[in-house]
Amino acid sequence: MKLLATMMLLLAAAPALANLAPAGNPPTPAAAPSAATDALRPVDLLIMRADDYLSFHPDQQSRRLGGEALQAGREEEVRGHFLRAARHADKLSQAALAELWWEGRGGERDRAVAYAWMDVAAERGTPYLLAKREQYWAQLDAGERSRALVEGAALQREYRDAVAKPRLATHLRRGLSQMTGSRTGAPPRMQVCPSAIATGAGGCAHWVSASDYYAAHHWRPGAYWRMQDRILRGLGDARQHVGADSQEVAR
Numbered sequence: 112m113k114l115l116a117t118m119m120l121l122l123a124a125a126p127a128l129a130n131l132a133p134a135g136n137p138p139t140p141a142a143a144p145s146a147a148t149d150a151l152r153p154v155d156l157l158i159m160r161a162d163d164y165l166s167f168h169p170d171q172q173s174r175r176l177g178g179e180a181l182q183a184g185r186e187e188e189v190r191g192h193f194l195r196a197a198r199h200a201d202k203l204s205q206a207a208l209a210e211l212w213w214e215g216r217g218g219e220r221d222r223a224v225a226y227a228w229m230d231v232a233a234e235r236g237t238p239y240l241l242a243k244r245e246q247y248w249a250q251l252d253a254g255e256r257s258r259a260l261v262e263g264a265a266l267q268r269e270y271r272d273a274v275a276k277p278r279l280a281t282h283l284r285r286g287l288s289q290m291t292g293s294r295t296g297a298p299p300r301m302q303v304c305p306s307a308i309a310t311g312a313g314g315c316a317h318w319v320s321a322s323d324y325y326a327a328h329h330w331r332p333g334a335y336w337r338m339q340d341r342i343l344r345g346l347g348d349a350r351q352h353v354g355a356d357s358q359e360v361a362r
Contacts, residue, residue: 151338154323164329167286170201170279177204181217189217197231199282200275200336202343205232206240213247222247223255227263231270239346280332287330 158164165172177192190211196204209228211217226247233240251259268274303324304315327334 151342152323154319155326155329157317158319158324158329164324167282168279169282170196170199170204172196173199174201174204174207177207186217197228197270198275199279200270200272202232202235202237202240202339205229205270206243208232209243209247222251223259224262226251226255226259227266230259230263231266234272235340235343237340237343237346240343276332276336279335283330283332283335287325 159168159171165175173192173196177189177196180186180188180192190208193204193208193211197208205228209225209232211225212219212221212228213225214220226244229240229244229247233244248256248259302318303321304318328338329335
């Protein structure tokens with residue numbers, strides 16, 4: 112199974128990934144079960160689709176735009192969107208960039224650059240991404256391996272967690288401080304209407320409690336990274352999926 116197709120299972124937690132299917136393959140239904148969503152409540156999935164939420168989460172927002180461009184056939188835009196998400200420590204987008212470079216979608220094909228991106232994506236030790244990285248390495252020739260190390264050093268300077276996480280942390284803290292009613296420990300009965308689910312008549316399709324909307328795992332950097340890492344672990348069984356990829360290569 113291709114990585115982009117596997118990442119589609121994260122639709123509920125990260126909507127843009129529903130669009131990352133290899134060309135010609137039908138999309139995975141939105142209701143497809145995924146281990147990535149097990150740690151997220153339905154209200155979390157609702158919040159993560161809201162425009163005002165995404166405006167302070169450029170990692171998720173840019174990932175979504177990249178997926179939409181890919182689905183619409185605007186492949187010349189895809190890498191730019193995922194690149195912006197990658198600058199904000201989004202490992203899913205970094206892995207998507209690796210696959211795009213590997214397959215030559217949205218630009219030139221370069222397997223050395225693809226490996227370098229997958230190496231950055233696997234930085235946190237996600238088993239699936241580590242296995243995918245090793246699959247890439249096994250297919251590179253000596254010249255590509257040498258160049259991959261050079262390309263990787265450049266990417267690490269700009270996109271590794273130590274550099275990229277502070278960029279997103281700035282947005283998260285700004286969003287929490289600027290948005291109306293954003294107070295730690297807000298009364299559960301205080302209601303928030305995310306802009307994406309407001310109605311045209313000035314009402315709200317789905318109210319959510321302030322304590323849910325401003326929960327630490329949406330806005331506090333440390334808790335946010337832990338949530339994102341749970342999503343990464345939901346990519347699946349590395350041996351099962353990457354092993355299937357290897358069999359495809361062998362054929």
